[in-house]
Amino acid sequence: MAQAMSPTPQVADRKHYPSDLTEAQWELVEPFVRGNPVGPQPVVHPRREVLNAILYVSRTGVQWRYLPHDFPDWQSVYSYFRQWKKDGTLKLIHDVLRGKVRKQAGRSPQPTAAILDSQSVKADIQAEARGYDANKKVKGLKRHLLVDTLGLVLVAWMSTADVQDRDAAAAVLPLATEQFPSLKKVFADAAYEGPRVASIAQQAGVEVEIVKRSDNTPGFVVQAKRWIVERTLGWLSRERRLARDYERKEESSEAFVYLGMIRLMLGRLA
Known part of the structure; x- marks a missing residue:
């Protein structure tokens, strides 16, 4: 008899932070991070919580290792940030959202x-x-x-x-x-x-x-x-x-610019 698969972990039941994505905002970015092969298993850390943690770092300026404990562990969060920075995921999200905001404003x-x-x-x-x-x-x-x-x-x-x-x-x-x-x-x-x-x-x-x-x-x-x-x-x-500038590499500095604009554009779209 085949063993039943355990359900995918949901977003942690924790106190809401002002930097968290809303349901509508998550729907806009979820397709870009859903299939990213970072980490041992996609179900270990819900991608929404990982992105919430990255946005928390961007908004508050906290060091990675000082992330609140109700987020995924900081090493995993930083690993996702590093991968999404290197493979262009953050820039892709940024560029797609920019096109949507321009269209919303009646621009090409x-x-x-x-x-x-x-x-x-x-x-x-x-x-x-x-x-x-x-x-x-x-x-x-x-x-x-x-x-x-x-x-x-x-x-x-x-x-x-x-x-x-x-x-x-x-x-x-x-x-x-x-x-x-x-x-x-x-x-x-x-x-x-x-x-x-x-x-x-x-x-x-x-x-x-x-x-x-x-x-x-x-x-x-x-x-x-x-x-x-x-x-x-x-x-x-x-x-x-x-x-x-708190970053060691210029690529990280660039990534945080994209994150800042992603937050702003998500606020306009959702």
Whole structure:
């Protein structure tokens, strides 16, 4: 007589955390993590609880080993994070959700315009590489973000903080046009002005428009288009894991940017 299979463990009956996925949000992401072959058996740790734990780390900034005990053990959670980072699962979820949000807003999935900017953040001493941004007086990492006109991230590229924005454009613009052939125009600030960026943009097949701040206007002034990417940086700052760079590898820093945007987009969709 065949032995009956034990039922798949359900999500732990525990106190709800504000960072937990709702039923509707889980339905949107579950297909992407259902069949991922991480761990000894898929039923050992429910994937929803694993993702809840990863989102908890992103939102609160807690170290992996300080995860609350009502989540799966931190070693397993980190193993899933590492695998989903390496095999592109987190980026895939991010990209699919971005298309859904754009469609919800009445936009085409493929953008034609984008805004480029960077943000320097302090990095822990454990980081494999750090650089000093003399302008911002920051030693650490620089996040180079290209966002669409809704503020959704199109490209996230990480470097040490000493990399100039003009030099980073050599990596970001070709990558952007490769992923988004429809992209025609990129707005940026004066840090991207000059023949080098113009040449890179021409080769990539996009136009870069420099939006300058007027020196005749005192105090804070909202800059056309540039405020959109600055708002995105503000959204990401809500994730305490992104308040500074706690990661050893730049790929992990990039993954947490995607996680921050995944949370935001899930909130809009469900």
